[in-house]
Structure formats: C-alpha cells, structure tokens
Amino acid sequence: MSERLDFYQVLGVLPNAEPPVIRAAYRALISIYHPDRNQSTDAIIRTKELNAAYAVLGDSAKRAEYDKSSEPTRTKANILEFEEKQPFQEDPLEKDWKVAIEFYPDVQKHHLDLEKISWRLAFTFKIKILQSQEFKDSQEIAAQLKHDYLCRYFGRNADIVIYAENIIKAREIEVALYLNNVIGVMGKSVDIRSIRANINNKFPSLARKLEGRRLFQQIFREPWNVGDAVAATQLISLHGGKVEQRVFSSKITLHLHDKTFKFNSSYDFCKFVKGEFSSKYA
Incomplete structure (x- = not known):
C-alpha cells in the first residue's frame, strides 16, 4: 500500500473527525466496496485502501503518529x-x-x-x-x-x-x-x-463571475422586496442586457440576447431572470 495515500481522503472525512465518525465512515464505505458485495477491480483496490486507512486512523496511537508525520502538508x-x-x-x-x-x-x-x-x-x-x-x-x-x-x-x-x-x-x-x-x-x-x-x-474573468453569483443569490431572498429587482437589473447589465421601466409603472421591458421581453411586475421580471441564469449561477 502506497504511503502517499491520504487516509482521511480515503475514508472521506476531515482530519479533525472524532473516532465515532471515523468508525462510521469506514463501516459505511466498506459496505459498498467489500468483495462480498462488489467484485469489481476498483472495489478490491478501494477495500485495501479503506482497510489500510482504518488500521491507522482507527487506532489512537497510530493516528497520532500519522497526524504528526503528515502535519507539514496538512x-x-x-x-x-x-x-x-x-x-x-x-x-x-x-x-x-x-x-x-x-x-x-x-x-x-x-x-x-x-x-x-x-x-x-x-x-x-x-x-x-x-x-x-x-x-x-x-x-x-x-x-x-x-x-x-x-x-x-x-x-x-x-x-x-x-x-x-x-x-x-x-x-x-x-x-x-x-x-x-x-x-x-x-x-x-x-x-x-x-x-x-x-x-x-x-x-x-473571476471578478465578473463572483459578482454574477452574488447578484443572483440576492434575487428572491426571503421575504421578497424591491431590492431583488435591483439585483436582477444589475445582473442583466453585467451580461450586456438593458432594462427599461417608467416611473410609477410596474411594467418592465427587458432587452437581452437580441430579444425583447415584457413583464407586468417586478416579481415576474425577477422570476424570469432567475430562471434565465439558474444554470450558470445556481
């Protein structure tokens, strides 16, 4: 078994996991990969890795020694x-x-x-x-x-x-x-x-993407408020679109991707924007 294995990664847990969590993770994963249930080549390899990881992390003294040796790269x-x-x-x-x-x-x-x-x-x-x-x-x-x-x-x-x-x-x-x-x-x-x-x-490109995610997450926060429409308008602008709304009017016109859309309320407008960008930011 390679000494380069990260035993915590093998068991799918974090380095500060308590002993009961270590035990439960091992039992859960071994139930998937044990050769009695899974005879694929990958399962055999994974079972060996799981057993090696648990032999160390399931023993308090061995775990302490392992943690000490791997601390510089943790x-x-x-x-x-x-x-x-x-x-x-x-x-x-x-x-x-x-x-x-x-x-x-x-x-x-x-x-x-x-x-x-x-x-x-x-x-x-x-x-x-x-x-x-x-x-x-x-x-x-x-x-x-x-x-x-x-x-x-x-x-x-x-x-x-x-x-x-x-x-x-x-x-x-x-x-x-x-x-x-x-x-x-x-x-x-x-x-x-x-x-x-x-x-x-x-x-x-990172700043633009993070800003888009931030604006998207502001739409339809509970409870609904007019700030959602502001965030939706800013998100549209970020993607080259344009929003038109007359003063004291609830109707909104949206120009996006060479198409024009009309909405009777800010809520309908936000609902459309959230659906339009859900695959990108959700």
Missing part, C-alpha cells in the same frame, strides 16, 4: 479536496438520512451547502449528525465544520475565508488552489485587498 490543498460529487452512487447512509430530514428538513439544506465546497465535508457532516443525533444543532455543527475546513487551507482571516468559499462554490478550483498556495507562502502578511488585486490580475 494545509496544502489538492484538487481532490474540492470535489462536489461523492465517488460512490450507492450511499449506505441514505436510508437513515431520509428519516432524519423528514423531521428536520433544514439539515438537508446545510448538507447541500457543504457539498458545494467538498463532498468529504458534507459526508463528515452527515455522519456526525447521524451519530450524535444533534439535529437541532445542525446549523451550528455545519458552520463549525465549514469554518475549520476553510481555515485549514486559507488561514483565519474572515474576509479571505469568505472569498475562498465563494471561489470554490463558483467551481473556480484552479483559483482556489492558487489562493491556498498564496496563503501557504505569505501567511498573515497579505490582506484581502492585495489578494483580490493579485487574483483579479491573474484570473481576469
């Missing part, structure tokens, strides 16, 4: 860290999870938010919630897991952490890895303004 991100989709189709936790979200639907909302950053982050959250049964505290648990995860790779400056989260959710993974490297080299010696300037210069 804050160095790789592309696997920011994968959205879990590598297995059959989720052994799904049956219990469906029961949980019937009673606490917000738990699923927190899970999906974490999944936009990393499936491992979301997987750790799912296991932790099911193990602890702390469903009422799911928002705080998700927030803490996300905070610890992002801080490990991007430092503890709150503005930089938020910036990193937006970059990852925009699926600009090359930029996220570059930012991780910058933080690793520069540490606390750089602030958010100098980092933004550097990244915008190196990745010219």
